[in-house]
Amino acid sequence: MSSETPETSERPGRSSSGFRPVELLRESPSGRVLAAEELAEHALLAVDTALGTSVALGLGGRIYEASSDDPMRHAEVIGGLLAGLFETAGASPSEVTAVVAGVGPGPFTGLRVGIAAAHAFATARGVPLLPLQGHEAVALAVLEEGAAAGARIVQDARRRELFVTEFSGLDWAGVPVRSVDPHLVTRADHTEASLDVWPERIPAARLVQLAARRLAAGRPFEEDRALYLRVPDVKQPAAPKRVST
Numbered sequence: 145m146s147s148e149t150p151e152t153s154e155r156p157g158r159s160s161s162g163f164r165p166v167e168l169l170r171e172s173p174s175g176r177v178l179a180a181e182e183l184a185e186h187a188l189l190a191v192d193t194a195l196g197t198s199v200a201l202g203l204g205g206r207i208y209e210a211s212s213d214d215p216m217r218h219a220e221v222i223g224g225l226l227a228g229l230f231e232t233a234g235a236s237p238s239e240v241t242a243v244v245a246g247v248g249p250g251p252f253t254g255l256r257v258g259i260a261a262a263h264a265f266a267t268a269r270g271v272p273l274l275p276l277q278g279h280e281a282v283a284l285a286v287l288e289e290g291a292a293a294g295a296r297i298v299q300d301a302r303r304r305e306l307f308v309t310e311f312s313g314l315d316w317a318g319v320p321v322r323s324v325d326p327h328l329v330t331r332a333d334h335t336e337a338s339l340d341v342w343p344e345r346i347p348a349a350r351l352v353q354l355a356a357r358r359l360a361a362g363r364p365f366e367e368d369r370a371l372y373l374r375v376p377d378v379k380q381p382a383a384p385k386r387v388s389t
Contacts, residue, residue, distance in 0.1 A: 165285045168343040170213045178207040178349050182356040187239045190351035192246025193218040193258030194278045199225045200348035201233050208233040209349040218257035242271050244355045246278045246346055248371030249307040249326045255370050274355050275366040279309040281350035282343045283320035296339045304331045317361035328373045
């Protein structure tokens with residue numbers, strides 16, 4: 145199994161124009177509370193482990209978010225983050241009406257932890273699973289800060305490659321419009337542009353906002369499958385060969 149150690153980037157968390165919402169950076173607080181009128185009657189839990197680990201709980205017009213920037217210890221930190229989240233919100237897991245799963249793009253080793261946790265919670269509570277792409281959450285953070293021309297989200301995919309998704313703006317429902325689907329490019333082939341944004345975090349609070357807006361507008365969600373965009377290193381062992389006698 146590859147350890148998929150993150151590579152260093154000349155522009156981690158930055159756009160080439162210098163614009164970057166603080167919520168996308170490691171230096172931002174590990175916990176925050178946002179007002180969110182779009183939640184209505186929903187109580188939404190979001191989980192994403194495409195970069196570090198970010199979880200959020202939206203209910204009663206507020207979104208509570210907790211994050212860890214450790215890129216390797218998703219399984220070790222996610223339980224504590226979720227427990228702390230419910231404690232901070234003064235809420236019970238039984239109040240959750242749906243679970244938002246960040247489905248990538250992201251590396252196999254990290255991404256699968258969050259998706260498995262989201263599935264487990266949704267199954268245990270008997271509530272719907274709402275898959276969303278993490279880059280859409282990043283785009284929402286950028287576009288709501290005034291980047292009217294759009295945004296190209298560029299994420300370290302390791303192995304000298306990048307995950308890239310492009311957005312042209314927000315639609316009438318406040319949902320980012322994806323103009324180019326997530327794809328994999330080599331660092332050597334990537335040409336920086338003024339709209340590039342390199343996130344260090346996928347903000348789970350924005351996943352909650354997006355889910356609420358999609359529900360209100362009657363929009364569909366993503367397919368329930370992880371966007372690795374490459375074949376995982378971990379493969380099922382082949383069946384043992386039959387020994388002839």
